[in-house]
Amino acid sequence: MNGLELAREFFGVCLPLLRESVPDIMDRAAVGLVGEGSECFGCDDEYSRDHDYGPAFCLWLPREELRNDLPRLEAALERLPREFSGMESRLLPERRMGRVGPLPLEDFYAFFTGLAQTPSTWQEWLRIPEYQLAACTNGAVFADGLGEFTRRREALLAFYPRDVFLKKLAARCMVMAQAGQYNLPRCLARGDSVAAMLAVARFGEAALSFVYLCNRRYMPFYKWAGKLARQLPVLGPSISTLLDLLAITPLDGEHGKVAVDSIESFCASVASHLRAVGLSDVYDTWLWAHGPSIMTQVRDPEVRKLDLLQG
Numbered sequence: 001m002n003g004l005e006l007a008r009e010f011f012g013v014c015l016p017l018l019r020e021s022v023p024d025i026m027d028r029a030a031v032g033l034v035g036e037g038s039e040c041f042g043c044d045d046e047y048s049r050d051h052d053y054g055p056a057f058c059l060w061l062p063r064e065e066l067r068n069d070l071p072r073l074e075a076a077l078e079r080l081p082r083e084f085s086g087m088e089s090r091l092l093p094e095r096r097m098g099r100v101g102p103l104p105l106e107d108f109y110a111f112f113t114g115l116a117q118t119p120s121t122w123q124e125w126l127r128i129p130e131y132q133l134a135a136c137t138n139g140a141v142f143a144d145g146l147g148e149f150t151r152r153r154e155a156l157l158a159f160y161p162r163d164v165f166l167k168k169l170a171a172r173c174m175v176m177a178q179a180g181q182y183n184l185p186r187c188l189a190r191g192d193s194v195a196a197m198l199a200v201a202r203f204g205e206a207a208l209s210f211v212y213l214c215n216r217r218y219m220p221f222y223k224w225a226g227k228l229a230r231q232l233p234v235l236g237p238s239i240s241t242l243l244d245l246l247a248i249t250p251l252d253g254e255h256g257k258v259a260v261d262s263i264e265s266f267c268a269s270v271a272s273h274l275r276a277v278g279l280s281d282v283y284d285t286w287l288w289a290h291g292p293s294i295m296t297q298v299r300d301p302e303v304r305k306l307d308l309l310q311g
Contacts, residue, residue, distance in 0.1 A: 003039025003053060004140060006085060007032075010055035011142050014080045021076035025069050030060040030149035032141035035099055035108070040139040043224045056090030056100035057142065060149050063104040073102055105149055112136035118155040122303055125164045126311065130209065134218035159216045163303045164311075168213055169279065170291040171311030175206035176270070177288035178309070180263040188256040196251040203263060204243055210270065211235045235273060242266045 001009075011031060018026050035058065038044040044053065061069065074093075082089050090100050110116060112132040119125045137156050144150045160168065180203030187196040205222070208229055212219040215232040219225050230240045242262055249259050267285050274280035280293040291308050298304050 001085070002042055003037070003044045004033055004042055006055050006087075007039070007057045008140065008142060010084045010089075011057045013084065014057075015143075017079055018076055021079060022069070022072055025061070025073055025076075026143075026145065028061060028065065028145045030105065030141060030144040030146065031057055032139060032143075032149075033057055033100070034136065034139035034141065034153075035112075036135055037099060038224065040135070041220055041224050041228065043227060054087040054090040054095070055084040056096075058100050058108075059102050060105040060108060061102070062146070062148065063106050066102055066104050070102060077101070105152075109136060109152055113156075118152055122161060122164050122167075122300060125160055126167070130212070130219045131221045134220040137218065138220070163298045163300045165213065166279070166294050166298050167303055167306060168311040169210065169274075170294040171309055172206045172210035172213065173270070173274075173287040173294065174291040174309050176203055176210065176267060177286060177291075179203040179206065181267060181287065184263065185260050188251060188260070191252075193251055196256070200246055200251065200259065204246060207239055207242070207266065207270075211239045214273065235269060238266060238269055 015026070033040055033056070039053065059073070066073075077091055080089065080091060082092065088095070090096060093101070106116065109118075112135055113119060113128050115124060115128075119128065133156060137153055141150060141153065159165065179199045184196055184199040184203065187193075187199055205225075208225050209219045211229055211232055211234065212225075214234045215236070217232065220228060226240065226243055229236050229243075242265075245262055246259055249255050249262075251259060264285065267287050270287060271280070271282070271285050271290060274290055274294070275283070279297065280290045282289045282293045284290075295304055295308070
């Protein structure tokens with residue numbers, strides 16, 4: 001059983017006890033498992049269970065309400081099972097790590113976005129790292145009495161405003177071209193294996209982000225980005241196959257040529273996708289040319305002024 005399933009089943013057992021003890025709080029609280037940790041992405045396995053693993057859930061309330069209700073809520077949590085499915089509960093105060101248990105709703109989102117409310121300007125959207133947006137919209141919400149937690153969640157899941165989306169796509173094209181199509185072959189020709197390795201890594205990160213953007217998903221922390229990309233319908237299988245190949249291909253001699261050719265093939269797929277969805281009219285596999293083409297569709301003149309590599 002993965003951590004998300006475990007959390008849902010544990011909450012099902014705990015809910016009657018909580019409703020008996022604090023029905024008014026449970027009528028208002030949002031409950032689920034969202035945030036940092038492999039279990040929130042459904043990526044937990046036997047290796048990730050050596051820490052921060054066990055039955056638990058988050059319980060979010062507005063800050064002032066939580067402050068007023070916390071003594072009663074903590075007393076109710078004391079009545080819950082200390083073990084479930086053979087594991088110690090992470091709702092025990094010493095095991096929460098600030099990730100589960102009672103949490104102020106506003107503080108939860110502010111931790112990830114740096115904002116008191118959902119972002120409303122392109123500047124605010126661009127300042128939030130993609131992995132942070134992925135972390136505060138992952139997992140699942142089991143119940144939400146007030147609906148405020150879900151309102152904020154859905155506002156973020158609605159994805160970037162179109163100008164920000166286009167700017168990010170353009171920037172990823174520029175980085176893929178710079179690192180993978182231009183600098184990697186030159187690094188290999190010089191025999192600079194360290195620079196070649198860094199070029200591949202920079203290309204891979206930009207390519208992954210591009211694929212997540214095309215699927216209207218936020219790219220998670222790098223440790224899980226490749227694994228979760230396999231599930232994405234748009235270019236997900238292609239980027240996964242490419243990164244699997246690059247991960248085992250030595251960057252020297254004929255092997256280096258395999259890496260370069262494979263990157264070029266993926267870039268051709270990217271260019272074809274951009275044309276197919278009407279985001280670029282450039283008939284070339286050189287992605288550097290597609291960045292400016294995408295930017296012609298950006299409406300805000302201030303966004304159009306940004307460095308093409310920024311985003």
